[in-house]
Amino acid sequence: MPTGHRHIVVIGTSLGGFAALRTILSAFPEDLHATVLVVMHIGTQRSLLPELLAPHCRLPVKHAEDNEPLTRSVVYIAPPDRHLMVFEGRVRLSTGPKENFARPAVDPLFRSVAVEFGERVIGIVLTGDLDDGAAGIAAVKACGGWVAVQDPSDCVAPSMPSNALRAATADVIAPLDRLGDVIVDAVRQKPSTARQIVMDKTPIELETRIALTGHSSPEDLDTLGERSTLTCPDCGGVIWRVGEAEPLRYRCHTGHAFSNASLNAAQERSVEEALWISVRRLQERAAFALQRAHVAQRRNELHEASEELEQHAKFAALEDSLRRFLQREAVGQ
Structure with a gap:
């Protein structure tokens, strides 16, 4: 498949996510010409998610490993207590600060692929509580990517899809039983030349670096937004409001990041x-x-x-x- 086609699929989910992932992955053909990266909120406990999903998918399903090259027709699952990200065509696993009280979190993955692959990205938000993924899906869309969201009325927990829809205009809103086929069709289509980057990528790149390295400074955060009178619920430090657009987001100088809902x-x-x-x-x-x-x-x-x-x-x-x-x-x- 020509490299100009969409070939990076990122999926974010939380509550109700196992059944949703099982349904979607079962629709993928064994020759899907795309790399699939999945974040589900699993915390720090040992995870058997790849083993549980593998029987329902024709593609290999595995926990991502740090620094391995991205391979087409493989499903990479974020391991426990690591942000799954992409940098220079390779998987990166980060112990950077939690975002929305989660590690792995959806937003760091979505931002990293948005910066690196732009219009070749397909971003998917499924069932889940609160609004992790909303900022990430906005970044995917802003960098020219294609976005689909599970219909909130079809979700076990509608908050994540509902907030994603507030943050960005989805190309498709569909129930779970249609989303797998929708993704396969999107992989086969070449991105429209009419899609344009609608915002400066610098803030997305900076937040990607913070999540990847775990380091930020007050100067970095002054670039991203304005200091607020609020304090970080994780470390007690001052937090900055990031940008002016939806979704409302906040970061402290330690690196913890929070959406409005979280x-x-x-x-x-x-x-x-x-x-x-x-x-x-x-x-x-x-x-x-x-x-x-x-x-x-x-x-x-x-x-x-x-x-x-x-x-x-x-x-x-x-x-x-x-x-x-x-x-x-x-x-x-």
Whole structure:
């Protein structure tokens, strides 16, 4: 197949991703003239994803290995706790900072292939929570690539596809049972000469370097965006808002990166944890005040005992109010 054809397929998924990948890979012919790279959020635990997917795919399915050359008609799966990326035609596995609280994350892979292969890239976002992949799919599209997104109504978890669609205009939105054939057709088609790069690639290249090397500086981040008043939920450092366009994104100088949805989810968890800590502290204050009241009563120090009982009642009431608030919030979710 001529090198001008699309020959890099990148797929990102999370919750519900195993069944989705099984369906899509089963549609690929054994002579698919493309390299397929897959990121699924799997964390740090040992993964059997290639072994589980291989029986459903005519192509070889394997964990990617650092520095191996990309080969057509092979499916590379991101291994645990490594960002899967591409640099100078080779697989690169990075221990760079987590993005959207994930490693492997979808965005680093999508950005790296967008920079290197441009219009020859096919980017796919499948079922998953939050919005990892949204910035990556925007980068693919901005560099001239072709984009397909699983129909959110067809997803176990529609957040990732929905946010991808907000970030970039998809060439195809399709249910899972059609996406495999859609990808095969896109590989066979030559990119349109009408596709243009619609933004400066410099920020994408810089973020790719940060994810690949794990190093960034305040100067790098000043190039990417503006300092904010927010702090990194991973390391506590200052974070920068990256760019002005959707999706809203943030980075700290350590390198951690967050989408709008992932940062919001982290702040919600942090607030809830802080409030439950306050419940515990108030419970302890109430119990301690009651103990002091009992001691004062045994000493016949009635005025002091009365004051301690008032303190006990105050802390117990605050604890009860806060607990009720948290329980109402939990029911509301």
